[in-house]
Amino acid sequence: MPGPTLLPVKLQPSNVRPIAYRVLSKKHGLNIQSDALLVLTELFSTRFGAEWRGPLGQQFLEDFAKLWKKQDRGLFIDGPGCSQVIKEITKEQATRQLTMGSGAIRAAKTDTFADEPEASDVPREVMDWRHFVLFVTPDMQPNFHFDRIRKQFSPRDKAGKKLRPALRASLEYFSQRYFLLADRMSRDENFQKTSFSSIAAINHTLANQPQKGEITLIKNVLGRDGNKFRLFGLLLKNMNGNLVLEDSSDHIELNVTRAEKFKGSFFCPGMFVIVDGIYSASGGSRANDGDVISGCFHVSVISQPVAETRDLAMDAYGHLDFLGIHNDAKLAGLSLVKIDRALRRKLVALEKTLHGHRLILLGSNVFLDDLKVRAGLQKFFAKLEDQIHDLDQADAGNITVVMTGSFASQALTSAKGSVTAISNSEEYKANFDWLAEMLAKFPLVVNTCKLLLIPGANDPWQSTYSLGKPGSSTLPQTPIPKVFVTRLERLFPRGSLILGWNPMRINYISQEIVLFRDDLMTKLKRNDIVFESDLEFERMQLEREARGEDQNVENIIGDEVHLSAKIRQARKLVKTLLDQGNLQPFLKDLRLVSPNYLHVMRIEPLPNTIALFDSKFESFEVTYNGCKMTNLGSFISNKNNRKLNYAEYSPSTKKYAYKEIHF
Incomplete structure (x- = not known):
């Protein structure tokens, strides 16, 4: 039976302060601020009434303190944080009462034994997988x-479709990446400070050397000429064209004449890197400038901050609901929504049973105005129709076909200017009308599958001012306007046609899948910094080839694994991208990223899989730190042949199957 109704009373902060001090401060070591005390006073007045001194109020403060410390919110209880924790406790209590009222059998605390129900009497909870398959676009992504102080994530309002970037988001464009990577490195044992009591630490100190793995702020190298340091910061170029490293404290010029790269990564301006070397008080192009640290830093080795696995990152950040899979997340406002361990286990077990679910990824640049592409699409959907016909209805329950732009071979502009006086937009719409007419011939595909369209460089509306040049466009790219796909919308059942952004995410039960259309390999190769050691290695390779040493048996058979140039470059791309924790680890002059959507470009924690659509590089699949990354290449890789490329991803097995169709 519910307890008696408690009438509210009017309390003052001075009334609640003694009990709050006794429970929160004296017992749990927390300091409550005045604004938080006002929030607690209002809560005690309305919820506990005249019984605010009783056990219910003290138990609430106990639960409050435990949750506050569990979320690592710090020693000082502020007003906004107090309100968030109260919301979470209230929501948890309401859920518990609902569960008990629905017939859950629980033993009373005074019972010695509790009669456990028979297995047949307990109704098993049936989870509908449809509730956990979401297409998360940047405007709706949480x-x-x-927060660099608490070292945790805090919620903000969703970005929506803001055209102008907010001032705060613009200022935090690089600082957010810096502090997030620094927090990741603080959990890496390779960057932990060595205890001073150890013999190794004493030897390092006596030799004027930094402790092993310790990251030093740039401002702390001043006055320590000739010492070795390890620095971490943003790689830039100054007005003189020299490389500069910048962190949260200052910046310093780099001397890379004898620097060597850590193998397997690209190093471009705009990336956060780790440099080992010696500080010199003399030298540098701005030695006489009093506003910066004089001298330069002689780099010996430059490397990337190593990525950590998804499980470690999710454990560190409390398994936050980064994609908003909870249906009641909208009701929670700005409170932190987390995925508990029981739900995670159920989701993993559920997706392993859905063997027939597939994600079909077509190669990029599906030019609908190309006759060869049209013939290939007809052959592909005809084959898919036959496969669905042979499958059971349960196995064909969830098939998503992803088509990636550009969907026109020429960029959509305001007018084409041809003698036929047909506008470019009408031709663009006619291409999707043809696609709808062609798909109407395959009813099983239309009624069973979902179609996801991701725009490219030639697609509206960005193409009207960028003219199809990726460097002139902005990320994330908005979806194709509905005015061009009206016939497709009428053809497909409601919710089966998804107009996606670039990039976007798919939450498939327990997995996070990232879809991104960009020619990344070209940008990485073009902007990779070339050191003297790279040129020297290239000269040695050419000399070996000229002497024919590369064809000797002892050079072919050895301990070193010989990989093709394609595999080596693919591994470099994947490692660079995941180590940086961002889909665009460059400066803004390569491709502008709206600061409002910085969280969309972030891949920290690592997703389960990333599907890259790079039309200028071959297809590959590389797994790094548990994240599987694939590239689909172009839909038709060679214009001289009639072969289309696509891949099928099975979420139940987490494997890709790469296929080709000759037409």
């Missing part, structure tokens, strides 16, 4: 901001 926005989490990394």
Whole structure:
């Protein structure tokens, strides 16, 4: 039976302060601020009434303190944080009462034994997988901001479809990446400070050397000429064209004449890197400038901050609901929504039973105005129709076909200017009308599958001012306007046609799948910094080839694994991208990223899989730190042949199957 109704009373902060001090401060070591005390006073007045001194109020403060410390919110209880924790406790209590009222059998605390129900009497909870398959676009993706003080994520309002970037988001464009990577490195044992009591630490100190793995702020190298340091910061170029490293404290010029790269990564301006070397008080192009640290840093080795696995990152950040899979997340407002361990286990077990679910990824640049592409699409959907016909209805329950732009071979502009006076937009719409007419011939595909369209460089509306040049466009790219796909919308059942953004995410039960259309390999190769050691290695390779040493048996058979140039470059791309924790680890002059959507470009924690659509590089699949990354290449890789490329991803097995169709 519910307890008696408690009448509210009017309390003052001075009334609640003694009990709050006794429970929160004296017992749990927390300091409550005045604004938080006002929030607690209002809560005690309305919820506990005249019984605010009783056990219910003290138990609430106990639960409050435990949750506050569990979320690592710090020693000082502020007003906004107090309100968030109260919301979470209230929501948890309401859920518990609902569960008990629905017939859950629980033993009373005074019982010695409890009669356990028979297995047949307990109704098993049936989870509908449809509730956990979401297409998350950047305008609806939950926005989490990394708090460098608490070292945790805090929620912000969703970005929506803002055209103008907010001032705060613009200022935090690089600092958010810096502090997030620094927090990741603080959990890496390779960057932990060595205890001073150890013999190794004493030897390092006596030799004026930094402790092993310790990251030093740039401001702390001043006055320590000739010492070795390890620095971490943003790689830039100054007005003189020299490389500069910048962190949260200052910046310093780099001397890379004898620097060597850590193998397997690209190093471009705009990336956060780790440099080992010696500080010199003399030298540098701005030695006489009093506003910066004089001298330069002689780099010996430059490397990337190593990525950590998804499980470790999710454990560190409390398994936050980064994609908003909870249906009641909208009701929670700005409170932190987490995925508990029981739900995670159920989701993993559920997706392993859905063997027939597939994600079919077509190669990029599906030019609908190309006759060869049209013939290939007809052959592909005809084959898919036959496969669905042979499958059971349960196995064909969830098939998503992803088509990636550009969907026109020429960029959509305001007018084409041809003698036929047909506008470019009408031709663009006619291409999707043809696609709808062609798909109407395959009813099983239309009624069973979902179609996801991701725009490319030639697609509206960005193409009207960028003219199809990726460097002139902005990320994330908005979806194709509905005015061009009206016939497709009428053809497909409601919810089966998804107009996606670039990039976007798919939450498939327990997995996070990232879809991104960009020619990344070209940008990485073009902007990779070339050191003297790279040129020297290239000269040695050419000399070996000229002497024919590369064809000797002892050079072919050895301990070193010989990989093709394609595999080596693919591994470099994957490692660079995942180590940086961002889909665009460049400066803004390569491709502008809207600061409002910085959380969309972030891949920290690592997703389960990333599907890259790079039309200028071959297809590959590389797994790094548990994240599987694939590239689909172009839909038709060679214009001289009639072969289309696509891949099928099975979420139950987490494997890709690469296929080709000759037409």
